[in-house]
Amino acid sequence: MGREGKHLRYSPFVPVVLSDRTWPDMEISGAPRWLSTDLRDGNQALPHPMNPLKKLKMFELLVDMGYTEIEVGFPVASQDEYEFVRLLIEQEKIPDDVSISVLVPAREELVHRTLESLRGARKATVHLYNATAPLFRETVFGMSRTEVRDLAVRGVRWTTEYAERKLPGLDLGLQYSPELFNETEPEFAVEVCEAVMDVWQPGEGREIILNFPATVERSLPHVFADQIEWLDRNLSRREHRCLSVHPHNDRGTGVAATELALLAGAQRVEGCLFGGGERAGNVCLVTLGINMLTHGVDPRIDFSDLDHVRRTVEHCNEMLVPPRHPYGGELVYTAFSGSHQDAIKKGFDALRRKAADTGLQADELPWEVPYLPVDPKDVGRSYERVVRINSQSGKGGVAYLLSAMHGLDLPRELQIEFGQIVQAESERSGMEVAPDRLRELFLREYLTASDLTSDLTSSSPSCDKQLTV
Known part of the structure; x- marks a missing residue:
């Protein structure tokens, strides 16, 4: 088949029609419960899965950031996975306010092995799953609806019975996932979940x-x-159930789907830092959290040193975060375009004027700077690299860097003239012009040897206006 007609192999996926939806009128006014699955879903998707030491480093990062629900592994997937759960428990690495969870498919011997990995823990959650979608029921497992529902029920029974017999001191929680839920008939997903709840008997506490x-x-x-x-x-049992979502990013809309799901009633979100995970990854917890921050909602997660978070994730995953990744990428707060740089400069100038007029610090004022949806300093970035100069840059960026880095405030005419000189330098070299190189160019072009030893103001030879040095 040629190019034409290929689209006929695909069709929109619409499993439920909800003509009286209410979620478009809702707002996100508070953070959901977050669960990081970096150590499980994120880890199993890596070309080189983390060893226990790297997993411990990632676990400690997540705890430091404030995540209190962490899926720490898939104990039956490998011996490393099992041993990591044992390490956390035996070395008492789990803070009292952190709840760990472990994933297991609904198979009796795997449930028993997974629960055994939790021996000695004070509290933990078993995350039980089985596939419920028709494509998997029919093509992968050859099971009927009844068989799929009964497998989920048996999984809960195996979990509760083993825990009662073998782990009497464990405060055990249950999470159930109808795997491939979004491709499952909605009424069947409810049927399976109700059957699971009938066995677990959720109630007070x-x-x-x-x-x-x-x-x-x-x-x-x-x-x-x-x-x-x-x-x-x-x-049913709304008061005793937590409705959680685990979005992936295959269409590139995982963040949007999650935010709309929160409007629709989801109370909890599972994802990974910087969107790690199978295929196109899980939803990005960094993007979701800082999106909330920029809307005035406290995400209850500490993003104040995002460069440290990124470096740790890159070290543990042995994969780089793209430089244009929202909020955390190396270049996301950097402007090369001249018009962008000019607008940013004017935004910072206006912020300084407001601070002077009100007697407040700049970081106490509402954040209103063009092209920067979040104050870089709020996520641990400096202003030093907000503006960078190449052949696409203009007078505003050059003037901003000379002022911010070297204390040189240029009048407009000189901004235009020197901007052209810098552009020519960048075109000649084909490279970015660093702040120190800007200063060298300025001194070479406008100041004599005697000027360099003076604290007096200096004038451009082509401009009568003074510079503030």
């Missing part, structure tokens, strides 16, 4: 987490939100 994975992202973000609102309406 006995929560159940019902987690709904968009295992492979198939639909527009609003379709996922409709699914979540429909579920929230139709699942």
Whole structure:
């Protein structure tokens, strides 16, 4: 088949029609419960999975950032995975306010082995799953609906019975995921979850987490939100269940789908720092959290040293974060374009004037700087690299760097003249012009040897206006 007609092999995926949806009128006014699955879903997708030492480094980072629910592994996947859970427990690495979880498919021997890895823990959650979507029921497992539902029920029974017999001191929580939920008939997803709850018997002090994975992202973000609102309406025991989502990013809309799902009633989000995970990755917890911050909502996670977070993730995963990744990428606060640089300079100037007029510090004022949705300093970045100069840059960027880095405030005419000189330098070299090189060019062009030893103001030979040095 040639290019024409290929699109006919695909069709939109719309599993539920919700004509009376209410989520478009909602707002996100508080942070959800967050679960990091960097140590499980993120780890299993790496070309070189983390060893226990790297997993411990990642675990400590997540704890320091404030994540209190962490999926620490898949104990039956490998001996390293099992031993890491044992390391956390035996070396008492788990803070009292942190709840760990471990993943296991609904198979009896695997459930028993997974629970054994938790021996000695004070509290933990078993995350039980089985696939419920028709494509997997029929093509992969050859199972009927009844068999799929009964497997989930047996998985819960195996979990509770083993824990009661073998782990009497463990405060055990349960999370159940109908895997490939977003491709499952909605009424069947509810049927399976209700059967699971009938066995677990959630009640006061006995929560159940019902987690709904968009295992492979198939639909527009609003379709996922409709699914979540429909579920929230139709699942029983609302006061004793936590409705959780686990979006992936196969269509590149994982963040949008998650935010709309939160509007639709989701209470908890599973994801990875910088979107690690299988295929196109899980939803990015960094993007979601800082999106909330920029809307005036406290994400309850510490992003104040985002460069440290990125470096740690890159070290542990042996994969680089793209330089244009939202908020955390190396270049996301950097402007090369002349018009952008000029607007940023004017924004900083206005912020300084407001601070002087009000008697407040600049970081106490509402953040209003063009092209920068978040103050770089709020995530641990300096202003030093906000503006960088290449052949696309203009007078505003050059003037900003000379002022910010070297205390030279140029009048407008001189900004234009010197900007042309800097542009010519960048075109000649084909390289970026660093701040120190800017200063060298300025001194070479405008100041004599005697000027360099004077603290007096100096004038451009082609301009009568004074510089403030």
